Amino acid sequence: MxxxxxxxxxxxxxxxxxxxxxxxxxxxxxxxxxxxxxxxxxxxxxxxxxxxxxxxxxxxxxxxxxxxxxxxxxxxxxxxxxxxxxxxxxxxxxxxxxxxxxxxxxxxxxxxxxxxxxxxxxxxxxxxxxxxxxxxxxxxxxxxxxxxxxxxxxxxxxxxxxxxxxxxxxxxxxxxxxxxxxxxxxxxxxxxxxGVAPVHASAHQLNGTEEAHGLKAISWEPNGPINLGRLKSAIQFMPPSIHRLKGMVIDDVTGIAYSVQVVARRREFSKVEMGEPDLVGATAGNGQIVAIGVDNADLAELRHTLNASIAANLSVP
CATH class of the missing domain: 3.40.50.300 (P-loop containing nucleotide triphosphate hydrolases)
Incomplete structure (x- = not known):
């Protein structure tokens, strides 16, 4: 391990x-x-x-x-x-x-x-x-x-x-x-x-927005593999009201699971190793991302942007 x-x-x-x-x-x-x-x-x-x-x-x-x-x-x-x-x-x-x-x-x-x-x-x-x-x-x-x-x-x-x-x-x-x-x-x-969601922030409870101590969190579970390039582009320009983003996604090209870590200026994508601790998303399915911020509108826009990175949602030329 x-x-x-x-x-x-x-x-x-x-x-x-x-x-x-x-x-x-x-x-x-x-x-x-x-x-x-x-x-x-x-x-x-x-x-x-x-x-x-x-x-x-x-x-x-x-x-x-x-x-x-x-x-x-x-x-x-x-x-x-x-x-x-x-x-x-x-x-x-x-x-x-x-x-x-x-x-x-x-x-x-x-x-x-x-x-x-x-x-x-x-x-x-x-x-x-x-x-x-x-x-x-x-x-x-x-x-x-x-x-x-x-x-x-x-x-x-x-x-x-x-x-x-x-x-x-x-x-x-x-x-x-x-x-x-x-x-x-x-x-x-x-x-x-x-870098974890507020208490009670499970995959089932965060289909909307959960709040704790003034912070708001959303949980996003893609319905398919991710276009990694599109996801990286989307995360690069997140608004400052979103303080933390963390989770795991599946790359549609290689099928490899990647952990995603964002805090302030730091953006990290790394391959998930077996037994990797402290990931909000299980390595089963297509992964999960939790975002924590202070503005509901920005979090809603982030969810829309994340949906656009799902490979199946990309327009075919």
Whole structure:
């Protein structure tokens, strides 16, 4: 079995809210066994009700998730997860607050058994501009923003409307092609970050649109193989209101199954290996794609575009 574990890198300067977000991921009911690799193990404050057992380096939760210390050796921590008898469905790596995430992303994407899913950066809405002007850490802060597939502007409760407008103007040249979410207390839907549909988002329940925490999801099941070129073209120009797209389709020319991964600027098509974890569509039938966004009209248009990529629907010259 040649399975690749989807991996998310979580970045952000000190105090941006990474630990709060990690706690949300670990305790959420997303149905995945997630391994979170953290730098400051002591900072993680998980509700005791969710803890199954704990040691100096690992906390195991009742929902199947685990939180592990990187302990200055990311490679060893990754090897420990890929070598497990029951590997996790998803790995989240917390980068240190002063790390340049692009380097870690390159490191993780080349690690055997892993597939880089997305790079997410959190920023503190109140302090990020001041940090970016700092002569010692400013370049690190801006590189964390520029490297992101998804940018989370956290702690909006600490600024007023005028300050938010100035922040948006400042961010524009740094993040013009990056999906941006604004939040308080890192209250972002964990299922969006992990690339799965909101709770109850099954193939049968998402013939329409399902909503969770302001996010909307559609599930699309093609009635035949896909023209891969047409699908790639359609996905290339998705509107920014669609934050995540993931699934599996069958190529009409080769009959090969391909996984589809879209988050912000990242678009990936890869052959599905037997045993590949964390795909929303089963390898039976013609596949399935789940899209998550914030605009019903754009999601409806996406469904129409996806239908046009079904090989049988293409006009014959």
């Amino acid at each position: 040649n399975a690749h574990i989807p991996t998310t890198l979580l970045s952000g300067y000190l105090g941006a809210g990474k630990t709060t977000l990690i706690n949300r991921i670990l305790e959420a009911e997303h149905g995945l066994q997630v391994a979170v690799l953290v730098n400051d193990f002591g900072a993680i404050n998980i509700d005791a009700r969710f803890i199954k057992n704990a040691s100096d380096q690992t906390i195991s939760l009742t929902n199947g998730c685990v939180c592990c210390s990187i302990a200055d050796d990311l490679g060893a921590a990754l090897d420990q997860q890929t070598a497990r008898d029951n590997p996790p469905d998803h790995i989240v790596i917390e980068a240190s607050g002063v790390a340049e995430p692009a380097r870690i992303a390159n490191y993780a994407s080349g690690w055997p058994g892993l597939q880089l899913n997305s790079l997410i950066t959190l920023i503190d809405a109140e302090t990020v501009q001041e940090r970016a002007r700092d002569k010692f850490v400013g370049r690190v802060v801006t590189r964390q923003i520029e490297a992101a597939d998804l940018l989370i502007v956290n702690k909006l409760d600490l600024i007023n409307c005028a300050q938010l407008r100035r922040l948006e103007e400042w961010l524009h040249p740094l993040a013009s092609e990056i999906t941006v979410l604004k939040t308080i207390h890192a209250a972002v839907e964990p299922r969006l970050l992990l």
